[in-house]
Amino acid sequence: xxxxxVFSLAISLVAAPCGAAGPGAMVSLSQTSGKVFxxxxxxxxxxxxxxxxxxxxxxxxxxxxxxxxxxxxxxGSRVEVGSNASFTLQESPAKETIVQLSIGRLRAWIAKxxxxxxxxxxxxxxxxxxxxxxxxxxxxxxxTRVEMFQGLLAVGDNxxxxxxxxxxxxxxxTTKGLGSLEGQGAGPSGxxxxxxxxxxxxxxxxxxxxxxxxxxxxxxxxxxxQGKAIIDVNGHRVRIEEYIVRSKPDEFKLVVLNxxxxxxxxxYYRGTFNKALPDxxxxxxxxxxxxxxxxxxxxxxxxxxGRSNTMDTMRETAGGGxxxxxxxxxxxxxxxxxxxxxxTDRFVILNIPNxxxxxxxxxxxxxxxxxxxTFNGVxxxxxxxxxxAVAAPxxxxxxxxxxxxxxxxxHITEFAGATATTLRQGAVCGPPNCTxxxxxxxxxxxxxxxVDGKTWDKYDNYIISDDGKIxxxxxxxxxxxxxxxxxxxxxxxxxxxxxxxxxxxxKIDLAVEPRIFIQSGLIQ
Amino acid sequence: MNxxxxxxxxxxxxxxxxxxxxxxxxxxxxxxYIPVCKASLLGGQYFLKxxxxxxxxxxxxxxxxxxxxxxxxxxxxxxxxxxxGTKGVGDGVGAGTLWQQQMxxxxxxxxxxxxxxxDWKHKHSVSYRRNFMKETLDESWGYGLFDYDKLAVxxxxxxxxxxxxxxxxGFDAYKIGFPNYKSLESQTGVDPAGNPLNRELTSVDxxxxxxxxxxxxxxxxxxxxxxxxxxxATYSVxxxxxxxxxxxxxxxxxxxxxxxxxxDFQQNIGLAVGYPTTMKMWGxxxxxxxxxxxxxxxxxxxxxxxDAARTQFIHDAYSYYSFGVGPNWSVAWGDKKRPSSVNLSFxxxxxxxxxxxxxxSEGVYTGSNQWQDRYIASxxxxxxxxxxxxxxxxxxxxxxxxxxxxxxxxxxxxRTANYMMGFTYEY
Numbered sequence: 001x002x003x004x005x006v007f008s009l010a011i012s013l014v015a016a017p018c019g020a021a022g023p024g025a026m027v028s029l030s031q032t033s034g035k036v037f038x039x040x041x042x043x044x045x046x047x048x049x050x051x052x053x054x055x056x057x058x059x060x061x062x063x064x065x066x067x068x069x070x071x072x073x074x075x076g077s078r079v080e081v082g083s084n085a086s087f088t089l090q091e092s093p094a095k096e097t098i099v100q101l102s103i104g105r106l107r108a109w110i111a112k113x114x115x116x117x118x119x120x121x122x123x124x125x126x127x128x129x130x131x132x133x134x135x136x137x138x139x140x141x142x143x144t145r146v147e148m149f150q151g152l153l154a155v156g157d158n159x160x161x162x163x164x165x166x167x168x169x170x171x172x173x174t175t176k177g178l179g180s181l182e183g184q185g186a187g188p189s190g191x192x193x194x195x196x197x198x199x200x201x202x203x204x205x206x207x208x209x210x211x212x213x214x215x216x217x218x219x220x221x222x223x224x225x226q227g228k229a230i231i232d233v234n235g236h237r238v239r240i241e242e243y244i245v246r247s248k249p250d251e252f253k254l255v256v257l258n259x260x261x262x263x264x265x266x267x268y269y270r271g272t273f274n275k276a277l278p279d280x281x282x283x284x285x286x287x288x289x290x291x292x293x294x295x296x297x298x299x300x301x302x303x304x305x306g307r308s309n310t311m312d313t314m315r316e317t318a319g320g321g322x323x324x325x326x327x328x329x330x331x332x333x334x335x336x337x338x339x340x341x342x343x344t345d346r347f348v349i350l351n352i353p354n355x356x357x358x359x360x361x362x363x364x365x366x367x368x369x370x371x372x373x374t375f376n377g378v379x380x381x382x383x384x385x386x387x388x389a390v391a392a393p394x395x396x397x398x399x400x401x402x403x404x405x406x407x408x409x410x411h412i413t414e415f416a417g418a419t420a421t422t423l424r425q426g427a428v429c430g431p432p433n434c435t436x437x438x439x440x441x442x443x444x445x446x447x448x449x450x451v452d453g454k455t456w457d458k459y460d461n462y463i464i465s466d467d468g469k470i471x472x473x474x475x476x477x478x479x480x481x482x483x484x485x486x487x488x489x490x491x492x493x494x495x496x497x498x499x500x501x502x503x504x505x506x507k508i509d510l511a512v513e514p515r516i517f518i519q520s521g522l523i524q
Numbered sequence: 525m526n527x528x529x530x531x532x533x534x535x536x537x538x539x540x541x542x543x544x545x546x547x548x549x550x551x552x553x554x555x556x557y558i559p560v561c562k563a564s565l566l567g568g569q570y571f572l573k574x575x576x577x578x579x580x581x582x583x584x585x586x587x588x589x590x591x592x593x594x595x596x597x598x599x600x601x602x603x604x605x606x607x608x609g610t611k612g613v614g615d616g617v618g619a620g621t622l623w624q625q626q627m628x629x630x631x632x633x634x635x636x637x638x639x640x641x642x643d644w645k646h647k648h649s650v651s652y653r654r655n656f657m658k659e660t661l662d663e664s665w666g667y668g669l670f671d672y673d674k675l676a677v678x679x680x681x682x683x684x685x686x687x688x689x690x691x692x693x694g695f696d697a698y699k700i701g702f703p704n705y706k707s708l709e710s711q712t713g714v715d716p717a718g719n720p721l722n723r724e725l726t727s728v729d730x731x732x733x734x735x736x737x738x739x740x741x742x743x744x745x746x747x748x749x750x751x752x753x754x755x756x757a758t759y760s761v762x763x764x765x766x767x768x769x770x771x772x773x774x775x776x777x778x779x780x781x782x783x784x785x786x787x788d789f790q791q792n793i794g795l796a797v798g799y800p801t802t803m804k805m806w807g808x809x810x811x812x813x814x815x816x817x818x819x820x821x822x823x824x825x826x827x828x829x830x831d832a833a834r835t836q837f838i839h840d841a842y843s844y845y846s847f848g849v850g851p852n853w854s855v856a857w858g859d860k861k862r863p864s865s866v867n868l869s870f871x872x873x874x875x876x877x878x879x880x881x882x883x884x885s886e887g888v889y890t891g892s893n894q895w896q897d898r899y900i901a902s903x904x905x906x907x908x909x910x911x912x913x914x915x916x917x918x919x920x921x922x923x924x925x926x927x928x929x930x931x932x933x934x935x936x937x938x939r940t941a942n943y944m945m946g947f948t949y950e951y
Contacts, residue, residue, distance in 0.1 A: 191558075198558045198590040200688070201600055205634060205649065206586070208696065209604075212676060212735070215764065216655070216700050217615075219731045220670045222842070223705075225934045226829065229669065237660035237669055241708040242832040244776050245723050254832060255721050257708040261662040264708075268715050281775065282835030306716050313716050346886070490886055491932055513833045513932070 026074045027089060029053045034067025034083075057091040063104070073097060076111035077118060090121070105137035144173045230511060231468035233495050236260050238511045244285075249276040252285070256512050265510050269305040273298050274323075289340045290326075290365040292350065299323045300366045307510060312376055312503045314457075320369025327363045332356030336363045376502035380448075380457055433458070442471040449501075457500040463492045464511070489514050559951065562586040566916070566946030570611040573938055580609030580625075582944060596638050602651070604630040613900065613922035613940050627656040627665065647680040647694075672702045689754070691742035702731040725778040727785070729768040737762040756796040756817075764788040769827070774837050776830035785827075788842065792821040811856045811863070819848040819873075828879075836889055840879025848873040850900075862908035871900045883930035896926040896936055912949050919943040 029036070029051055037046040041058025055061070055071065061081060063069050069081045071089075077097070081087045085104020092098040096117045099106075110118045110129050118129055122138045133149040147170045172179035179191065223229050232238045239259040247253050247270065256267040275298065277284050284298035299321065306315035326334040332355045341348050351361040373381035433456070435447050442463040449456035463471040476488055494514035499507045563585045570577040584606045591599045606628040615624070632651030638644065652675050657668040680694035710728040712721035739760035745751030766786035770778040779785075796817035803810050825842035850871030856863040877894040884890055904918040919941065926936035 194592065195558050195560065198560045198588065198598075198600065201590070201598075201634065201636065201647075202560050202562075202586065202588045202602060205600070205602060205632060205651075206604070208678070208694075209630065209651075209653070211760070212674060212696070212698055212700075212737075213653070213655070215733065215735060215762070216672045216674065216702075219700070219702075219733070221934075223670075223731070230933055231660055235661035237663060239669065239708055243709065243723055243830070244832045244835070246775065246777070247719065253715075253719070253721075255709075255712075257712060257721075259708050259711075261667070264711070266712065266721060268721060270715070270717070270719070279775065282837075285835045304717060308716065310713070315716050344888070346888075491930075493932060 027055045028072050028074075029055065029061070029069055030072035030078065031070040032068070035064040036067050036069045036081075037062045037064070055089045057089055060086065060088045062086045071099075073118075075116065076109075078109050080107045082106060092119075101136055101138055103138050103140065105135060107133075107135040109133045146171045146173070230493055232260070232509075232511050233462050233464050233468055233470055235468055240511065242512075244281060246277065246281060248272075250274075252277060252281060256510065258510050258512075260509075263309060263509065265307070265309045265508055267305075267307045267510050267512065269303065271300045271303045274301055290336065290363055292339060292341060292348065293362050295323055295325075295364045299364070302368070307498060307508045309506060309508045312500075312506050312508060314373075314375050314498055314500065314508060316371070316373045316382075318368035318371045321366040322369075323364050324367045325362045326365045326367070327352060327360040328358050330356060330358075334367075335360070336365065339363055375455075375457055375500035378455065378502050380455060380500070440472060442473060442476070455501045457498070460497040462495040462497075463489055463514075464495050465492060558590040558592060560586075560588040560590055561951040562949070564916075564946065564948040566610075566918075566944040568610045568918075568942055568944035568946075570613075570940070570942045572940045573935075577610070581607070582610055582946075583607045596640060598636040598638075600632075600634040600636065602630070602632040602634065604628065604632075604653075610942055610944065613920040613942055625658040629654050643683050643685050643690075645682045645684065647678075647682065649676070649678045649680075651676050667704060669704055670702065671704050672700055674698055674700050686745065686748075689743045689745055692740065694739045696735075696737045696739070698735045698737075700731075700733050700735065701729070705729075705731050723777060725770055725780060727768045727770050727778070730766070731769075732767060734765045734767060735762060736765075752799070754798040754800070756794075756798070758792070758794040760792050762788075762790040762792075764790065766827075771826060772828045772830050774828075774839075776832060776835075776837065786825065786842075788823055788825040788827075790821065790823040792819065794819040808857045811860075813852075813854045813856075815852040815854075817848075817850060817852070819846070821846040834887065834889070836881070838879060838881055841877075842880070843878040844875050844880075845878065846873065846875045858908070862911070863906075864908060865906045867902070867904040867906075869900075869902045871898075871902075873898045873900075882927045885929040885931075887930045887932070890927070892927055894926065894928045896924060896928070899923040906948070909947075912951050914948045914950075915946075916948050917943070917945045 029049060032049070032051050036049055038049040038053065038055070039046050039060040039062070041056060046062065049061070061069055061071065063081050063083055063085050066083050068083065069087075071079045071081065071087070073079070079087070079099060082105040085106060086102040087104075087106060088100035088102070090098040090100055095115055096119060098119045098121060100121045102123060106120070108118070108120065108129070110132055120129070120136050122136065122144050123142045135147040135149070137145045137147075139145075148166060170182045172182075181192075228240055230238050230240065237260065239257075241255075241257045243255055245253040245255065251270060251272045253268055253270040258265040258267075271288070273284055277298070287296040287298050288300065290296070301321040302317070302319040303321075304315070304317045306313055308314070324334070326336055327350065335352055335355050336350060337352055338347055338349050340346075350363055354360055371382040372379065433447055433449075435445060437444050444461045446459040446461070447456065448458075465471065471492055490513075492514070493511055495509070495511040497507050497509045499505075564583060566582045567579055568582065569579050584604070586602075586604050588600050588602045591601070593599070606626070608624075608626040611624050630651060630653040632649060634647055634649040637646045639646075652673070654673045655671060656665050657670050658664065659668065659670075663669065676696055676698035678694060678696035678698075680692055682690050682692040684690040706728050707726065707730045709722045709726045714720050737760055739758070741756075741758040743754060743756045746753050746755050764787065766788075769786040770780075771785055773779050794817060796815055798813060798815040800811070800813045803812055822845050823843055825840070827842050829838045829841040830836070831838065848871060850869060852867070852869040854865060854867040856865040858864050875896050875898075880894045881889045882892045882894045899922065901921045902918065903920075905916065907915045909915050920943075921939075921941045923939050924935075924937055928936040931937070
């Protein structure tokens, strides 16, 4: 590939002309040292030459090893031909001076002219300059090195690449194109330009990648925002999905699914209402916890709720549900002093001036005739109607004393209150098989077992933050009422771990919003 | 493949990429072969709401042995590795996780054709990216819930009419899949009474999307002949199809609208003006660049949501408008090839949902639509220590505010920060 080098001065930076040269100006050897030869145009015989010799177009000058010659162009421009260099003054157009450097080194001081161009040609290049000081060297392989001493030079190659050489910069040009600029303030070379172009393409590719990846990040964040992924108390990720299924016209099912890396747990609540549900199911569901002041339009007549780890199941069913004003039914133990008002999403304190009597703020709630609590099918609690009065009369909420049999009579549940220890079957008990509160953090354990100790169940209830930290009691500081406590609890997550004598050491581990449990009556 | 095997494979990939980087650097003189390499190793810390994560490392490696067949044809094979042990302030703060580890591997090829005697470049690209994420104690590489992969193809035409100024028009199609994320509902069986737990028409791969994006970008000097500032504009429109996410109706049930369920249509526009100048200060010649950028966007989605815990239907839950504005100021001094630099930027972003309802701190829906403001300030410094090597330090701060006061599972109003220090290498 023939490489054409074009050195062109940036016109805007050229100073005004100074002096005249061009046609008629005499070109001569102004100084020589060592053996300098010349070859007249058309001749084949070299002759030694000295200072003062006038050159004509076509004449060649050669400096021997260690020799040097200075050529004066008569317009202030001069070229110094170095050792072992071969130089030819070429025929040239009217406003151009052309010299050919076949091999070796020359240094040029070119006067600033707007009407006269000065060119240096090498075997592979043409250098056209005005008003600058530079040096050109050609090696036996034809590679060229350009050194700028003063001025500004735009350099282009036949591939279309251009570079600006400034004071003190050097440039190598090979048959492969422009090399790297060297020296102070060197700008980019052709290779560097290609590298920059490559970097730019890679950069654009990465920018595009960021934009596309943002779509994935947005999808992930949407899952978090919906509370579908939280961290549990053990530092494990819990995926949560909650949804409602309208299984029959008068029946709905609320489902909470939990998934961890190695387990799957779920909670469901299937409730049957007194009549067909409205299109907006929330109208009925918001009345589930009960209704303040006036009877509920929608109330449950039965429910079936359960938790499972897909192997073990805790299940509670109830039937015979009917609506009762529990604050004015004459049964003091049925009274509700605080209630979750779904309409306002808040717990409210009810006005009960006459417990067990009349004149209290009405609160209508479903009471059930039957109730059954089982763990893997083994009954742990509940009640069923009894044909006759039993020896130890007992009544479920809202029902007459002595007409019902409590199936959980074999179970004793003792609550610790606010202390870390409590009585267990009349004796002081301690963790883990006891009902107690862990000191400092909101972790409550509820434990009950049969008198013979053969069946038992245990609930570990935690209130945790979104990143799985157990709430401190100090987070509930200043809260004295149960309603206020429950209200604050709504802002946290609720994790409950259930195990029982029938589970063989396995657990049902659910992390949910407490609202689900409050709404379903599992938290009173 | 188990996690350890994957880890070994990725380590091997990183070593190979490093070797390519070194070999590339050694043979940099070839004209048809232009190695581009960029690497960084940084250590830092992430802070959120007054608590801090442990010091961790971030590292990245970008290798592109560009092959220049001729003046017209080039091929850019591209490998990108990224490890992030310290969260960025812009990362989601869902679940409040201070700790997060991410790893990315991306392989891509871009072919570039530059017709002779024109300013045009035609680019065709294909790439595959795999993202791994660990956020919890029970997640391991390859088994993160939010791991995703992305397969992308794209074409682009660029006219470099006045280098470096150009205008571009491109089209990309890409599929994002979350291999470890399946809806839980699709994996349920029956309850103890024998009734199915899931709803009808349950979807499985609810996060997977097909994405089709048209983008345009341009830059020009102004005034054209004697530039004082540079102007930049971008526009993109993205059609996002959730192939397996059915629409949720007013009753909280799924609609039977296969083959298309959720579709999002997102548009973004960005404008920026840059003003480069020089100044002398403390005896140094400083190269200063001021940039002011403005962005606006809109996402239109047909998806709704249903809050089962509160039995609240939320229409148009994913549509939003966004707006951003911010200046950037950078100063460089010293050798242009090895400059020292300081960069300072500030960005304000506002996002306004058109249907998603805000909740108070107790979870009660307020009736107002959700919005969030984010203020991000960044400060960075780079100092050359050897050819290609820079010592860098960065600090980022983010303030977020929102009318969504319910923050049980996701933070909306918070402050976060991080800092990173280390080395970068570029060849």
